[in-house]
Amino acid sequence: MAGPKHFGFDTLALHAGQQPDAATGARAAPIYQSTSFVFKDADQASSLFDVARAGHVYSRISNPTVAVLEERVAALEGGVGAVATASGMAAIHLGLTTLCSAGDHVVASRSLYGGTHNLLSYTLPRFGIETTFVDPRDPNAFAAAIRPETRVVFAETVANPRCEVLDVPRVAEVAHNANLPLFLDATLSTPQLQKSFTQGADLVVHSLTKFMGGHGVAVGGCLVDGGRFDWEASGLYPQFTEPYDGFHGMDFVDEFGPAAFAMRARKEGLRDFGAALSPANAFYLLQGLETLSLRMERHVSNTHQLVDFLAAHEQVDVVHHPAVPTHPDHDLAKTLLPNGTGAVFSFEIKGGRKAGAAFIDSLRLFSHLANVGDAKSLVIHPASTTHSRMDEAALTESGIAPGLIRLSVGLEEADDLIGDLSSALKSASRVTKAAS
Amino acid sequence: MNIELNNESIFISTGGVEWKDNQPSLVLIHGAGLNRTVWTLFTRYFARRGYNVLAPDLPGHGNSSGSALPTIEAMAKWVNQLLDLCGQENSAFSLEDMFLAGHSMGSLVALQTVGDQPIRFAKVALMGTAYPMVVGPPLLNAAKANDHAAIDMITLFGHSEASRLGRNPIAGISVMNVGEALLERAGPGVLYNDLAACNHYAEGEQAAAAAGASSVTLILGVDDRMTMPKGGYALASLIPDSQVIELKDCGHMMLGEQPESALQAMLTAFS
Numbered sequence: 283m284a285g286p287k288h289f290g291f292d293t294l295a296l297h298a299g300q301q302p303d304a305a306t307g308a309r310a311a312p313i314y315q316s317t318s319f320v321f322k323d324a325d326q327a328s329s330l331f332d333v334a335r336a337g338h339v340y341s342r343i344s345n346p347t348v349a350v351l352e353e354r355v356a357a358l359e360g361g362v363g364a365v366a367t368a369s370g371m372a373a374i375h376l377g378l379t380t381l382c383s384a385g386d387h388v389v390a391s392r393s394l395y396g397g398t399h400n401l402l403s404y405t406l407p408r409f410g411i412e413t414t415f416v417d418p419r420d421p422n423a424f425a426a427a428i429r430p431e432t433r434v435v436f437a438e439t440v441a442n443p444r445c446e447v448l449d450v451p452r453v454a455e456v457a458h459n460a461n462l463p464l465f466l467d468a469t470l471s472t473p474q475l476q477k478s479f480t481q482g483a484d485l486v487v488h489s490l491t492k493f494m495g496g497h498g499v500a501v502g503g504c505l506v507d508g509g510r511f512d513w514e515a516s517g518l519y520p521q522f523t524e525p526y527d528g529f530h531g532m533d534f535v536d537e538f539g540p541a542a543f544a545m546r547a548r549k550e551g552l553r554d555f556g557a558a559l560s561p562a563n564a565f566y567l568l569q570g571l572e573t574l575s576l577r578m579e580r581h582v583s584n585t586h587q588l589v590d591f592l593a594a595h596e597q598v599d600v601v602h603h604p605a606v607p608t609h610p611d612h613d614l615a616k617t618l619l620p621n622g623t624g625a626v627f628s629f630e631i632k633g634g635r636k637a638g639a640a641f642i643d644s645l646r647l648f649s650h651l652a653n654v655g656d657a658k659s660l661v662i663h664p665a666s667t668t669h670s671r672m673d674e675a676a677l678t679e680s681g682i683a684p685g686l687i688r689l690s691v692g693l694e695e696a697d698d699l700i701g702d703l704s705s706a707l708k709s710a711s712r713v714t715k716a717a718s
Numbered sequence: 719m720n721i722e723l724n725n726e727s728i729f730i731s732t733g734g735v736e737w738k739d740n741q742p743s744l745v746l747i748h749g750a751g752l753n754r755t756v757w758t759l760f761t762r763y764f765a766r767r768g769y770n771v772l773a774p775d776l777p778g779h780g781n782s783s784g785s786a787l788p789t790i791e792a793m794a795k796w797v798n799q800l801l802d803l804c805g806q807e808n809s810a811f812s813l814e815d816m817f818l819a820g821h822s823m824g825s826l827v828a829l830q831t832v833g834d835q836p837i838r839f840a841k842v843a844l845m846g847t848a849y850p851m852v853v854g855p856p857l858l859n860a861a862k863a864n865d866h867a868a869i870d871m872i873t874l875f876g877h878s879e880a881s882r883l884g885r886n887p888i889a890g891i892s893v894m895n896v897g898e899a900l901l902e903r904a905g906p907g908v909l910y911n912d913l914a915a916c917n918h919y920a921e922g923e924q925a926a927a928a929a930g931a932s933s934v935t936l937i938l939g940v941d942d943r944m945t946m947p948k949g950g951y952a953l954a955s956l957i958p959d960s961q962v963i964e965l966k967d968c969g970h971m972m973l974g975e976q977p978e979s980a981l982q983a984m985l986t987a988f989s
Binding site: 300301333344345366530540 | 884
């Protein structure tokens with residue numbers, strides 16, 4: 283049948299969620315920098331509060347600029363809806379607290395961003411939500427850790443900093459066999475490199491601060507609902523399937539069907555926790571999303587050249603990136619992320635902590651800071667920064683060696699980046715030789 | 719709420735509000751392979767504006783048990799049975815001067831329902847409608863094979879180009895992806911059953927003539943490529959004294975694409 287086709291990824295990255303502004307004809311999504319929106323009349327006002335008509339009330343709950351970003355991310359992921367938040371951590375918190383109450387339990391990969399590890403290890407237990415951490419490379423470990431009170435399986439698609447690639451289809455099967463959703467942090471893979479929902483995930487979160495925004499100018503996050511998990515059939519989630527006293531007795535599954543999770547997250551979590559994204563930051567993040575594919579292709583291309591350089595360098599012990607044939611997830615990555623495993627990876631420098639420090643201090647193009655996914659190349663020493671709150675045992679479990687260096691490869695000329703690395707490795711080499 | 723009809727459990731949305739005495743009844747019928755959630759904004763609106771709302775999941779759809787009914791006529795007969803039952807079991811649910819709306823397949827069901835018992839219905843809105851409602855062989859065959867291509871065709875042809883790119887009025891929700899997820903939840907064979915029922919429906923002329931006893935409004939999306947406006951006008955010509963409201967910049971899935979325009983059109987139809 284001849285006719286329309288689904289718009290391609292790059293077209294959605296430029297257009298999804300937005301039409302030229304009806305009032306002004308503006309082509310770019312305008313920044314609706316307004317806390318609140320005037321009701322047309324009393325009938326519309328009450329309808330908006332009753333969720334009986336569509337529209338915006340107050341920018342903590344929704345905002346037209348932020349809504350463009352939300353719909354665009356949902357479209358890129360293939361989800362039914364999305365909720366943007368003030369940061370990636372806010373999105374993870376929103377997702378977990380929409381799913382879990384006091385007394386509930388999370389099964390999570392032990393290879394997580396340090397902030398997520400803090401949330402699960404130290405903060406959520408104060409509110410009665412416990413987590414069991416497991417080896418992300420062992421789907422059976424996820425299954426073994428599930429308890430009757432478990433409400434979600436959580437992991438990163440590609441873990442930071444050692445690039446463990448989650449076997450999403452197998453872990454999804456484990457979760458679904460227990461009537462649980464699989465909730466993934468896809469920040470490092472982005473929908474350009476990996477189709478998480480197609481592979482079995484039910485919920486996806488992004489730190490938009492990273493590759494999705496890409497410019498390093500705005501902090502933001504987004505929680506995406508795949509719309510395929512059957513909350514009713516699971517029987518474990520009364521917050522979706524029974525009347526909610528906090529919102530006019532609303533039964534979210536009865537009312538919103540596939541979008542029940544996204545609606546509950548907005549109507550409860552965003553309303554009550556209040557970690558809303560500002561419209562200005564939504565605008566910045568939209569500018570980045572427009573070029574996501576172009577940037578990711580360059581990020582990946584540059585990364586592969588740097589991985590090859592480092593893997594062959596005598597000052598480097600090991601490179602943790604699936605592009606390296608000896609990486610444990612080399613074959614899995616080819617299957618799940620055929621266009622590349624991303625641009626954040628780590629390597630272990632000979633000479634340990636001192637050599638690592640000398641290396642970082644000698645870099646000129648790479649910026650030493652606590653972020654990834656910028657257009658500019660970044661570097662950090664995880665053991666002393668992002669993962670500093672993890673004790674030695676947790677560090678060892680997560681594979682954070684003293685000499686581990688994490689790189690986030692940017693969009694510069696690859697030859698210039700290799701030159702910078704080469705020079706810094708020479709400096710590190712001098713420290714190593716002096717010590718020996 | 720659930721109600722038992724013909725030994726099957728039938729799920730009904732009332733818009734989250736219990737029926738009250740001395741209010742008119744409003745019945746909303748969903749389209750092929752879908753369920754009552756397509757009406758959520760509308761059930762919630764009208765339930766808070768003095769209507770006793772009844773938006774059922776047709777048998778074999780959504781949360782209702784049983785098998786999907788094979789013809790539009792059978793669905794219409796079932797709707798009238800359901801209304802009888804609701805009237806019997808709850809005195810607040812009035813069977814007089816009712817309001818009735820249907821979308822897509824639901825519009826044919828509504829047409830036949832009012833054609834069968836025209837004196838029951840004061841006002842009728844047929845939305846995203848056409849008669850005959852021909853379904854092309856590629857779509858029918860894909861649906862018969864439970865091939866996802868059928869869902870893709872409906873998703874793509876059912877939405878205007880603007881909606882396929884997105885500009886959804888409900889913050890953060892992708893109308894097109896929600897529609898796709900809803901269709902994916904239909905049981906095997908349900909979508910084919912419904913599309914075939916639309917395709918084979920041949921009682922429209924008689925039902926349309928009888929429906930003239932009610933006040934009938936057809937609400938048509940200007941960019942509708944599944945039930946094109948000319949098909950809607952053809953049906954309107956068969957219904958005495960009917961009126962047509964066009965929704966600009968709107969495809970077939972008007973309840974999600976242009977809920978505000980659709981609501982205003984319904985308010986006009988029911989005024």
